Amino acid sequence: MSPAAPTSRLPVAVLGAPGRMGAETVRAVESAGDLELVAALGRGDDLERAAQAAVVVDFTRPDVVMDHVRWCVQRGISAVVGTTGFTEERLAQVRGWLREQPGTGVVVAPNFSVGAVLMMHFAEQAARFYESVEVVELHHPDKVDAPSGTAVRTAERISAARAEAGVAAPPDATSQELPGARGADVAGIRVHGVRLRGLVAHQEVLFGDQGETLTVRHDSFDRSSFMPGVLAAVRQVRDRPGLTVGIEPFLGLGS
Numbered sequence: 001m002s003p004a005a006p007t008s009r010l011p012v013a014v015l016g017a018p019g020r021m022g023a024e025t026v027r028a029v030e031s032a033g034d035l036e037l038v039a040a041l042g043r044g045d046d047l048e049r050a051a052q053a054a055v056v057v058d059f060t061r062p063d064v065v066m067d068h069v070r071w072c073v074q075r076g077i078s079a080v081v082g083t084t085g086f087t088e089e090r091l092a093q094v095r096g097w098l099r100e101q102p103g104t105g106v107v108v109a110p111n112f113s114v115g116a117v118l119m120m121h122f123a124e125q126a127a128r129f130y131e132s133v134e135v136v137e138l139h140h141p142d143k144v145d146a147p148s149g150t151a152v153r154t155a156e157r158i159s160a161a162r163a164e165a166g167v168a169a170p171p172d173a174t175s176q177e178l179p180g181a182r183g184a185d186v187a188g189i190r191v192h193g194v195r196l197r198g199l200v201a202h203q204e205v206l207f208g209d210q211g212e213t214l215t216v217r218h219d220s221f222d223r224s225s226f227m228p229g230v231l232a233a234v235r236q237v238r239d240r241p242g243l244t245v246g247i248e249p250f251l252g253l254g255s
């Protein structure tokens with residue numbers, strides 16, 4: 001019997017490799033038989049070391065991630081981006097870069113956990129049925145941004161679903177408050193942030209109406225929860241040229 005021909009593995013680079021999510025991603029890529037880790041870079045490392053990758057994964061910081069995405073797209077390298085801070089303006093900028101590189105794919109996802117994606121999906125479904133809604137995100141205290149990217153996306157989706165159904169703004173008679181006591185206003189939805197040692201990444205979406213409430217809650221207790229979504233995006237990003245926001249398409253949810 002002749003030996004099986006060696007199958008080529010997909011070359012992957014990780015930016016932010018020394019960080020919490022980067023280190024988890026490095027472990028996941030190294031454990032995947034179909035992927036090959038070709039670069040694991042931190043702050044100050046030369047990006048050119050990632051040039052041999054077919055897919056770059058970015059878990060760095062909101063203030064540097066756009067430079068990384070532009071670098072990737074300009075070289076025709078597809079990117080899977082978990083770093084937060086993606087406003088509509090930033091997404092439009094990425095789409096603009098991608099128009100110049102039609103075969104390249106970029107996935108930007110505020111949360112790669114399947115449970116978190118379902119939590120957002122369920123919250124969107126519930127949004128039109130309730131008068132009141134508020135989002136509470138709870139994270140480890142080393143997180144640099146607030147509200148979380150997941151909370152922003154959740155609030156935007158709830159807001160859009162309510163607007164489409166013609167639901168009025170949530171009632172709120174507060175007229176006197178300490179600044180911040182009612183959280184941040186994201187697309188008309190109140191978002192509250194908790195930073196607590198011992199937590200990883202958690203979110204509750206609270207819905208209320210006459211005589212009842214509904215709470216949709218998700219907990220990531222360990223960063224391994226993000227890895228199936230990250231690896232699915234790494235494997236499929238090159239099949240989806242252009243910009244994909246969220247991993248819903250990889251789970252058969254949405255387009």
Ligand SMILES: NC(=O)c1ccc[n+]([C@@H]2O[C@H](COP(=O)([O-])OP(=O)(O)OC[C@H]3O[C@@H](n4cnc5c(N)ncnc54)[C@H](O)[C@@H]3O)[C@@H](O)[C@H]2O)c1
Binds near residue numbers: 081083109
């Ligand atoms: N999408 C998701 O599922 C998901 C999950 C968890 C965290 N995040 C996001 O990922 C990002 C990183 O989170 P974290 O907890 O790993 O943070 P972290 O601070 O532990 O890691 C960030 C790493 O990036 C490195 N870095 C900074 N600038 C760099 C540069 N120019 N080039 C290369 N590396 C650079 C830092 O030195 C650090 O090692 C945050 O925006 C966070 O919100 C997303």
Ligand SMILES: O=C(O)C1=N[C@H](C(=O)O)CCC1
Binds near residue numbers: 143147148149150201
């Ligand atoms: O730990 C973080 O930082 C996380 N960031 C993402 C966000 O801001 O939504 C995802 C959850 C964990």
